[in-house]
Amino acid sequence: MTLVIKGGTIVTADLTYKADILIDGERIAEIGQDLEGDEVIDASGAYVMPGGIDPHTHMEMPFMGTHSADDFDSGTAAALAGGTTMTVDFALPSPGQGLVDTAQAWFQKAGPARTDYSFHMGITWWGEQVFDEMPKVVEKGINSFKHFMAYKGALMVNDDELFASFTRCAEIGALPLVHAENGDVVAALQQKLMDVGQTGPEAHAYSRPPEVEGEAVNRAIMLADQAGVPLYVVHTSCEQAHEAIRRARQKGMRVYGEPLIQHLVLDESEYQNPDWQHAARRVMSPPFRDKANQDSLWAGLSAGSLQVVATDHCAFTDEQKRMGVGDFRKIPNGTGGLEDRLSVLWTKGVRTGRLTMNEFVAVTSTNIAKILNIYPRKGAILVGAEADLIVFDPAATKTITAARQHSVIEYNVFEGIEVTGLPVVTLSRGRVAYRDGEVRAETGDGRFVERPADAPASRALSTWKELVAPRKVERSGIPAGV
Ligand code: DUC
Ligand code: ZN
Ligand code: ZN
Ligand code: ZN
Numbered sequence: 001m002t003l004v005i006k007g008g009t010i011v012t013a014d015l016t017y018k019a020d021i022l023i024d025g026e027r028i029a030e031i032g033q034d035l036e037g038d039e040v041i042d043a044s045g046a047y048v049m050p051g052g053i054d055p056h057t058h059m060e061m062p063f064m065g066t067h068s069a070d071d072f073d074s075g076t077a078a079a080l081a082g083g084t085t086m087t088v089d090f091a092l093p094s095p096g097q098g099l100v101d102t103a104q105a106w107f108q109k110a111g112p113a114r115t116d117y118s119f120h121m122g123i124t125w126w127g128e129q130v131f132d133e134m135p136k137v138v139e140k141g142i143n144s145f146k147h148f149m150a151y152k153g154a155l156m157v158n159d160d161e162l163f164a165s166f167t168r169c170a171e172i173g174a175l176p177l178v179h180a181e182n183g184d185v186v187a188a189l190q191q192k193l194m195d196v197g198q199t200g201p202e203a204h205a206y207s208r209p210p211e212v213e214g215e216a217v218n219r220a221i222m223l224a225d226q227a228g229v230p231l232y233v234v235h236t237s238c239e240q241a242h243e244a245i246r247r248a249r250q251k252g253m254r255v256y257g258e259p260l261i262q263h264l265v266l267d268e269s270e271y272q273n274p275d276w277q278h279a280a281r282r283v284m285s286p287p288f289r290d291k292a293n294q295d296s297l298w299a300g301l302s303a304g305s306l307q308v309v310a311t312d313h314c315a316f317t318d319e320q321k322r323m324g325v326g327d328f329r330k331i332p333n334g335t336g337g338l339e340d341r342l343s344v345l346w347t348k349g350v351r352t353g354r355l356t357m358n359e360f361v362a363v364t365s366t367n368i369a370k371i372l373n374i375y376p377r378k379g380a381i382l383v384g385a386e387a388d389l390i391v392f393d394p395a396a397t398k399t400i401t402a403a404r405q406h407s408v409i410e411y412n413v414f415e416g417i418e419v420t421g422l423p424v425v426t427l428s429r430g431r432v433a434y435r436d437g438e439v440r441a442e443t444g445d446g447r448f449v450e451r452p453a454d455a456p457a458s459r460a461l462s463t464w465k466e467l468v469a470p471r472k473v474e475r476s477g478i479p480a481g482v
Pocket of ligand 1: 312
């Protein structure tokens with residue numbers, strides 16, 4: 001069976017041109033003029049782009065005494081409706097749980113996925129078993145490891161554990177990720193706020209200022225460089241974090257930053273809303289920031305110092321959020337966004353001139369495919385690539401509302417935002433997965449995407465220095481090399 005997408009304008013991370021795309025089975029077979037196939041999708045007046053890849057989701061994640069409300073079925077339906085064809089979730093070991101065992105649990109959990117998917121493996125504790133099993137999960141196609149520098153007493157790992165794990169990542173060609181906030185300081189600030197009776201959701205933001213994020217990003221970069229490994233910083237939310245990443249990159253280090261669509265568009269005033277529920281629905285970590293920090297993130301995306309826009313989709317119902325009435329520390333941290341990432345970024349980014357169309361494709365798909373070592377199988381419009389594509393109508397409009405979303409929760413943090421520019425058809429490996437407002441992919445249609453170790457970019461500056469010039473110890477008064 002062949003399928004042709006006809007009459008559209010192809011937009012990739014580096015090119016914009018008019019051509020048809022012939023798909024044979026799951027892959028792109030030909031790109032050219034006047035192509036014919038068994039079936040035709042008319043894309044005239046529309047853009048054809050690589051499907052979105054969201055490298056940061058939490059489906060049915062056990063967290064803060066509950067578990068996130070979207071599972072792989074509802075969560076990936078939301079993804080497809082929003083033009084995202086691949087999601088990367090976090091497999092998080094409970095205390096003492098092995099990595100192989102954890103991977104197995106997440107493979108089970110992801111069975112119902114409608115999009116293709118992958119995992120990052122959490123390093124939530126450290127020990128010989130974790131050390132031994134890291135290469136085993138890499139063999140399974142999971143080549144990235146996530147570390148929490150916050151959530152003290154739960155997911156958090158300390159500097160010695162971070163350094164040991166980063167060093168192991170360097171040895172096995174894997175990429176470390178960090179949730180960068182100083183967890184000790186956050187815990188102390190939380191207690192201080194509670195002690196003076198600041199118990200509401202606004203105190204959540206006060207307890208996690210940009211300083212705690214900036215410090216942790218700087219520390220993680222130093223640890224990664226000393227371990228000789230690149231670093232990916234998830235949910236980069238402020239200038240202090242961005243500045244650290246920018247500075248490291250200027251020095252030649254491979255450090256990547258990932259703003260979330262929520263942080264780009266929503267600001268800290270959301271927590272001042274007198275309605276407890278409104279504010280609690282928006283509690284996530286890091287919290288939303290002020291306009292100056294938002295401007296920094298937008299600038300980073302166009303300048304290339306930040307590379308990826310994700311969602312950290314981690315949805316909780318109102319009932320779950322109410323666990324934190326009277327104690328903001330117990331409000332489950334997380335917001336949705338998977339269905340709205342592309343349309344909101346297009347509306348607030350491309351339509352305002354902050355991003356070009358090609359930059360839009362880079363930050364929603366191509367860059368992360370390269371970083372995660374799955375390019376050009378994913379994230380590309382090239383002959384031989386998997387046909388994960390969207391037909392994107394730049395004139396289509398809608399007002400975002402929870403009433404018509406695929407996530408199971410009863411609200412949407414983007415409620416009421418009018419977007420112009422929407423995916424109207426989503427193809428997953430050559431099959432129509434979403435069209436005319438309807439998710440067509442079935443539960444379980446998604447497939448695990450193996451990611452090989454040692455991405456082309458898996459070298460850090462300290463390693464690179466050793467490669468070009470073996471280290472010489474220089475002591476005062478003694479010439480180097482003696
Ligand atoms: N932040 C959130 O808001 N939710 C999930 C985990 C995280 O780090
Ligand atoms: Zn469950
Ligand atoms: Zn996080
Ligand atoms: Zn997260």
